[in-house]
Amino acid sequence: MPFFxxxxxxxxxxxxxxxxxxxxxxxxxxxxxxxxxxxxxxxAEEAELAVTxxxxxxxxHVGEGSPATLVLESTGHRLRVEVxxxxxxxxxxxxxxxxxxxGRGLQMLAAMSEEWGAELTPAGKMVWCExxxxxxxxxxxxxxxxxxxxxxxxVAGSASVMVPTAAVLEESATDAIxxxxxxxxxxxxxxxxxxxxxxxxxEAEAGAA
Numbered sequence: 001m002p003f004f005x006x007x008x009x010x011x012x013x014x015x016x017x018x019x020x021x022x023x024x025x026x027x028x029x030x031x032x033x034x035x036x037x038x039x040x041x042x043x044a045e046e047a048e049l050a051v052t053x054x055x056x057x058x059x060x061h062v063g064e065g066s067p068a069t070l071v072l073e074s075t076g077h078r079l080r081v082e083v084x085x086x087x088x089x090x091x092x093x094x095x096x097x098x099x100x101x102x103g104r105g106l107q108m109l110a111a112m113s114e115e116w117g118a119e120l121t122p123a124g125k126m127v128w129c130e131x132x133x134x135x136x137x138x139x140x141x142x143x144x145x146x147x148x149x150x151x152x153x154x155v156a157g158s159a160s161v162m163v164p165t166a167a168v169l170e171e172s173a174t175d176a177i178x179x180x181x182x183x184x185x186x187x188x189x190x191x192x193x194x195x196x197x198x199x200x201x202x203e204a205e206a207g208a209a
Contacts, residue, residue, distance in 0.1 A: 011074045013034045015070040015071075017067075017068055018067060019062060020064055021064075031044070031081075033165065035079070046131050049108070050081045050109060054082075058085045066087070067085075070083055071083075074133065077132070078114060079131045080130050081130075082127070085124050087124050090120075090125060114129075114130045114131065115129065116128065116129035116130070149172055149173055156175065
């Protein structure tokens with residue numbers, strides 16, 4: 001079961017797992033759902049690839065069945081993906097001419113990441129990478145939207161699902177917009193004009209990004 005935290009600097013998801021090939025698809029799905037819940041679905045494909053490579057590294061170099069932990073954390077302008085295991089042995093990034101099939105994963109990880117690395121921990125080690133999340137204005141709007149949707153789902157009594165699907169979140173967003181339109185009409189406003197203005201703002205910001 002994933003464990004979620006909201007911090008002053010961002011969001012955090014912690015997911016313990018057993019290092020086994022059968023777990024990889026479950027980890028990818030958990031990562032995608034967490035990112036969709038945070039409004040970061042645009043980077044989900046890269047994150048899934050990073051999760052796969054980091055978890056596979058544990059299977060191949062620490063041992064199948066080893067306990068490990070996946071951590072996803074938004075750090076403002078980046079998404080940080082970490083995998084913790086109990087082995088102190090650090091991975092080595094080999095040059096292309098010395099790499100066979102095994103070992104190419106770290107090259108791919110290094111190529112797709114803003115940064116990556118490995119650090120010793122009291123329990124073993126952590127291998128991590130960081131992925132870019134987009135413009136500052138876009139991130140700010142997405143973070144505010146995540147807070148609004150989470151609170152809306154709590155007030156509406158629909159927050160019982162720990163990691164809702166993209167369809168569930170989209171439905172919640174639609175319901176929240178509908179409620180806002182009802183509120184706007186009650187205040188004497190014009191919902192069509194409000195929607196037009198919101199779409200104009202979005203298109204202007206998206207075009208400038």
